Amino acid sequence: MSATNRTVGCAPAARKGATVWLATAALIVLAVLAANPAAAGPEGCQPVPPAGVAARRIVQSYASVLDLCTRGAVRRIAIRSMRLDGKETMLLVDPDRLTTSLEPAACWACSPVTDEQVAESRFESAVRRARDKEGRPLGDARMNAGFTDVSGSGASITLDLCPSRKPLDRWILSAVAARQDGAPVALSVTGAWMRSHPADMAWLLEQNRAGALAITWVDHTDLHRYVPGLRPDRNLMLLPGTDPVAEILGAERQLIAAGGTPSVFFRFPGLVSTPALSEVVASQHLVVLGASAWLALGQKPRPGSVILAHANGNEPQGLAALSKQLSGNPDILPLRAVLDVR
């Protein structure tokens, strides 16, 4: 189904849904403001800026929540709460654009909601639709569940940073940046990679801060365990002893400590999952992201593709193919953010 068809076919229901969602939000806002009239105060209420290259943030009491938060007419959905450098902080999602920000909790009036109460938002709809996109069977598991395409023209580049002893392939990120001003790119980061590559991580954050790249940080688990030679449907997150929630939250904590802001997206290691694992990801209010063009496997990008390659030193053939695409395939331009999943 095309984006156009979906919009036209579902317009009345969408309007009704939006009305319910706004009315629910308004009621909760009024209740919360009545209880906490100072919450909407504007002082010191800017989003938490990226940490300096040398500075590490201290992240404590990191927890999953689902709150509706308002400040004046602005509505956001909080999916995490934490103490960040000693200050109560929320990870807020723009329910329409799917962008995220770290914000001081004191600046927002927040109140717990159920998934049902925000079901009509684009965000919650994306969480659920991604959870239900099954991919293809792979033995006892499945491959490539979740969103695999973006809407409109152009394509979206995603680069995975699975654990690796090799340095970041900075050259491919520079090639992406050279192709388009503020080029959007999604980086699927693991806690293990961030811990072992602090200088590369600082370089990436600087590219993002300077505007050369517009990075969407995708959660790719904390440990990304992998046993060479073991069949894929018993490997990766299906290895005995995997704690999926700890894997999800651990990578986010590491990213925030390094100076980044988690997005709403999650990518399964090896793209291998089960329905139960997708359910866990949805329970943590994240959107499963697959891919439709894994370049190292010979898959060709087309308009709307989510392109996958690895920039962790372990997939030179994928990066060579991406370099070729950047210089020779107009179908992948303009480069698109994964925020435009469809």
Ligand SMILES: [Zn+2]
């Ligand atoms: Zn990986």
